[in-house]
Amino acid sequence: MIRPHQKQPLWLAFAVHRMSGIGLALFLPAHFYILGTVMKDTRPLDTFLHWSELPLVRVAETGLVFLLAVHCFGGLRLLALEFLPWTPYQKTLAALAASLALFVAVSFLLNGI
Amino acid sequence: MSKLSVTKRGDFVKMCIWRGDASGGSFVDYKIPVSETQTVLDAVTWVQRNVEPGLSYRFACRVGMCGSCAMMVNGRPRWTCRTHVSKVIKNNQIRLEPLRNLPVIKDLVCDLSDFFAKWLKANGRFVPTATREHPVKKISPLSRQRQAANAAIECINCAVCYAACDAVEQYPNYLGPAALNRAWTLVNDVRDDGKRERLRAITADGGCQCCHSQHGCASHCPNELNPARSIAGLKQVAVTAIFKGEV
Numbered sequence: 001m002i003r004p005h006q007k008q009p010l011w012l013a014f015a016v017h018r019m020s021g022i023g024l025a026l027f028l029p030a031h032f033y034i035l036g037t038v039m040k041d042t043r044p045l046d047t048f049l050h051w052s053e054l055p056l057v058r059v060a061e062t063g064l065v066f067l068l069a070v071h072c073f074g075g076l077r078l079l080a081l082e083f084l085p086w087t088p089y090q091k092t093l094a095a096l097a098a099s100l101a102l103f104v105a106v107s108f109l110l111n112g113i
Numbered sequence: 114m115s116k117l118s119v120t121k122r123g124d125f126v127k128m129c130i131w132r133g134d135a136s137g138g139s140f141v142d143y144k145i146p147v148s149e150t151q152t153v154l155d156a157v158t159w160v161q162r163n164v165e166p167g168l169s170y171r172f173a174c175r176v177g178m179c180g181s182c183a184m185m186v187n188g189r190p191r192w193t194c195r196t197h198v199s200k201v202i203k204n205n206q207i208r209l210e211p212l213r214n215l216p217v218i219k220d221l222v223c224d225l226s227d228f229f230a231k232w233l234k235a236n237g238r239f240v241p242t243a244t245r246e247h248p249v250k251k252i253s254p255l256s257r258q259r260q261a262a263n264a265a266i267e268c269i270n271c272a273v274c275y276a277a278c279d280a281v282e283q284y285p286n287y288l289g290p291a292a293l294n295r296a297w298t299l300v301n302d303v304r305d306d307g308k309r310e311r312l313r314a315i316t317a318d319g320g321c322q323c324c325h326s327q328h329g330c331a332s333h334c335p336n337e338l339n340p341a342r343s344i345a346g347l348k349q350v351a352v353t354a355i356f357k358g359e360v
Contacts (some may be wrong), residue, residue, distance in 0.1 A: 004188030005213070005277050010328035081326055082348045090328065090341075 013074060015096035020071040027064060062109040070101035126198060127206035128156055130168065134219045140208070141165075151191040153207065154182050157221070170221040175218035177335065180271030184221050185210040190276035192335040202337065212276040214285075230271050231288045236314045238296040240307030250304055262301040265294050265343045267336050274340050286319035290330035290340035293321055297343035300350055312360045321347040 002011075037044040051057060077097045081090065126147050129140040143164055145156045154172055161168040172182040178197040184193050186201050193331050201207060215223035243250065252259055274290040275281055281289050288296075296315050299305045315321050321344050330340040354360045 005190060005329060005333065006279070006327075008328065008332040010326070010332070011279075014325055014327045078326060082345050083352070086342050086345060 009091045009094060011045070014098070016070055017074040017078070020067040020074070023064075023067045024071055027067075050071070058109065058112050061112075063107045066101055066105035069104040070098060072076050073097035073100045126156070126202060128160065129206060129208045130157070130221070131158065132168070132212040132220050134249040135217055138217075138220075147198060151198045152183070153186055153191070153196045153198055153201065153209070154196055156207070157184075157193065157209065168221075169219040178267035178269065183212055183271040183273045183335075185212060185276065190273040190333055192271055192273065195335060198345070207248040212272055213274050214278065214281045214289075215272065216236040223272075225272060228252070228275055228289070228291070229270075229302075231292040231319075232295055234314060234319075235288045235296045236307055237292055237299065238306055239299060239302070242304055242306040252303060256303075258301040258303060261346065262298045265338055265340070266298045268294055268338060269336060269360070271335060273333050273335055277329040279327055279329060280323050280325050284319065284323050286321040288315070288319050290324075290344065293324070293347055294330075294338065294340040294343040297347050300347065309359065312354050315347050316351045316355070316360050321351055344345075 002015075006015075019020060034048055052061065074094075074097050077093045080087075080093065087093070118213060124146055125144045128143045128145050130143060132138050132141045132261050140337070143160045147156075154175065157168070157170050158172075161170070170184070172194060173179040175182075175194045177192055180192070182193045183190055185191075185208075186193065186196060187203055188210075190212055191201070192239055198207065211217045211221050211223045215225060215228060254260070254263070261271060268291060270291065274294075278287075278290055280287050288335055299311060300308060324341070324344045326341060326345070328341045331338070331340065331342070334340065351360070
């Protein structure tokens with residue numbers, strides 16, 4: 001639950017960055033496991049890739065792409081914040097990172113339709 | 114008594130004030146008559162003078178200079194002497210608590226010992242390079258360093274940023290935005306001679322690396338300072354110093 005003192009855009013940016021990081025940390029072991037199965041036999045991966053073409057799985061994948069993109073752009077924003085000269089447009093940069101992530105995710109979804 | 118536009122439903126406001134001490138406590142409701150331009154501090158004072166003489170709270174200047182009257186107002190840290198009741202009232206009531214992240218002494222009074230101890234731990238004390246026998250050093254107010262120091266120097270030690278910071282809540286050793294903001298002003302003060310020790314202090318356990326860049330400090334600072342910017346500056350200085358082997 002968001003507490004009153006947390007109701008400001010850059011706290012939300014922090015929360016999105018943290019949650020997307022946790023989401024990716026949970027996803028990546030499964031991702032590498034699936035890729036690793038190819039070492040022994042290609043059939044499990046083929047089955048999985050076939051399964052991933054289902055519309056519902058495609059939407060879930062879009063969520064993953066969004067997580068990856070928002071974590072990437074959010075991370076770039078933080079690197080800029082901490083290593084480049086200060087800019088007063090921190091909220092704008094956070095909004096830009098979220099917008100770019102949404103653009104990438106929607107592009108991924110539309111590309112698969 | 115004139116009525117406030119926000120309290121058209123009645124001339125009274127319900128004020129829920131946390132009463133208790135370090136061992137625990139609970140909220141007690143008070144009915145406060147409202148007046149135009151009444152501040153939250155005025156309302157608390159009314160309670161103490163008319164209803165509950167035992168109510169403890171801090172204040173001194175009442176004009177936003179001393180930084181002693183900060184409290185949690187409806188869940189947000191604020192300086193109560195400059196916060197109008199009309200601005201923060203919600204459903205005709207206001208909820209007051211002692212500041213977050215600080216031990217409670219009684220009612221709305223917190224123990225600020227840790228808060229100020231962290232200023233010293235961050236080497237927030239000016240170390241002079243000259244004595245009074247030396248001529249006054251000329252420093253251009255337009256220099257980059259002086260402008261950086263000036264932008265952060267008007268802190269009134271109210272601890273609002275400290276109470277707004279989730280990093281302090283999660284990691285009590287963290288020096289906090291106010292102490293690091295003070296350190297940043299001294300890092301940029303060309304007259305100061307304590308930079309090496311200060312760099313060690315701000316990169317040690319609980320230093321600037323604990324900041325999660327949530328900007329709660331900047332969004333709540335009543336003086337509109339930006340401790341998040343100061344901490345970002347400290348992080349840059351710290352990284353440079355680490356690569357140079359200075360810390």
